Amino acid sequence: MRNKDVANKFYELAELAELANENSFKVKAYLEAVRVIENLLIPIEDLAKENKLTDIKGVGKGIAEKIMQYLDKGTIDRLEELKKEIPESLLELSRVPGLGAKRIKTLYTQLGIKNIEDLKREAEKGNIRNLEGFGEKTEEKILEGLNALHDKKTDRVPIGIALPIAESIVSILEEHTPVNKILIAGSIRRMKETIGDIDILVTSNEPLDVMDFVASMPVVKEVIVKGDTKTSIITKENLQVDVRVVEPDSFGAAAQYFTGSKQHNVKLREIAIKKSFKLNEYGLFDLDSGRKVAGKTEEEIYDMLGLQWIPPEMREDSGEIEAAQNSQINKLIELSDIKGDFHLHSTYSDGANTIEEMTLKAQSMGYEYIVISDHAIGLSVAKGLTMERFKEQREEIDRLNAKLKPFKIFQGVELNILSNGEVDFPLEDLKFFDICLAGIHTGMEQSVEAITERISKAINNPYIKVIVHPTGRVMGSRDLYGVDIDQIFLKARSAHTVFEINCLMKSNNYKEINASFEKLDLNDVNARKAKEKFGLLLEIGTDAHSTESMSNMRYGVGVARRAWLTKSDVINAMNLEEFENFLSKPKSQ
Ligand SMILES: [Zn+2]
């Protein structure tokens, strides 16, 4: 599938076209193309082969031609022309706050500024303030922006990218260096949805060897500092990684300190002081004697402070410390509690793997069942199925179920909620399915009121048990639509409708980040609200279109844990028998 490549090319084209002062409609059209191609669920090259590119909404003849050029020869003519016209280094100037295409163009034509160094030199000389449309204030701002840029070498990245990188570093350290204990701390350990940098703590009898190795790992692009106990590097993916060697009897204190969050730690230190202790990254110390009273494990630190141990995902100072004081921290849901995946696509619609392949993967993950929830006919762009095809699919599922017993495949469907709140399949046919899921995939430009009304209607549909990707959010990008979440939660409470924590993560490598399409929807805040304020049940679905993506369940569980959910809040933590029982009952019971 080359969708991401194509989208990236159009992004490049849009940026250069903007710098070249091209018609703003054109630039907008390129950006729109980026958006629709990113969101396209089927390979764009298939559409190209069938001459159906212009069927994609937002792709006109001109764009279609450019897509064909790219697929044929790996580049777009207009892009090559622009590259000759505009030095590529100009693009990096757009990273400076306050510099848009228009200003960059002026800087280039008037002062010959081609890159960050040129910009810095001219700004320091005071040459920029005299340009039309700039002035002294702007020049100052540019210098400030340049400094900020210098301090901040890396951006936040989605956890789906940061965690695998951190894990691969951990495994090479385990293999090649004399580490004893090793822990990924920081916001990754808290399963935050975006990660600023990676913090790794180790204990070792040979700290210098570890530091030498870290600085020379193949992933290193730049070494920021290399010391006796701390080394910071930037990876080729532009992520900062700090590796610290700590003393074994401070390991718990360091884990606690470097896991954060900042607000959580501030509160913990206040509690320590009230109890005449001092808490830092080395341990918990008695204020009077200076004697260390805890530090080897996190548990003993929390214990000395009169608290239950708090799972990292909860450490955001959002009530967890008070709960721990009152022994009210419940056992959170764990990945191993998950007994099935609810939201899976197969080759029947736009998935890459067969039902049998998805099933084998599910079995290898220890699941007892899955729901195959392919798209219905209304979503032709995702190869949605007709009733006839669903019947064929049913036969295949029956055959597999006979073979794989006691494992069970359920036949679900992912319905599209239409603009009027109806779904894209006849109401009388919905009882054919074991379970109906529904979500918005089209007509997202409606007002908040209209979308809320639309989802409410689906919530009240007696056959629809689950609303998938309910809020239309895409990480690192604008939400696809707006919705009154309290309103729909309230409706769902009386209709007994379940909401999804969708953890679709398409980008498995950093290069694709520009064109990534990451969802954690519901997010942690809304998932917690669904449970605490409205008493709703949730479902965690990977929305996997391939066996590989089924492993993303852990990110959904991360959201659930950040939302303080326990096993009993999540329907796919039910075992097979409980789940069949749940399916057999009408929604209202
Ligand atoms: Zn969907």
Ligand SMILES: [Zn+2]
């Ligand atoms: Zn889906």
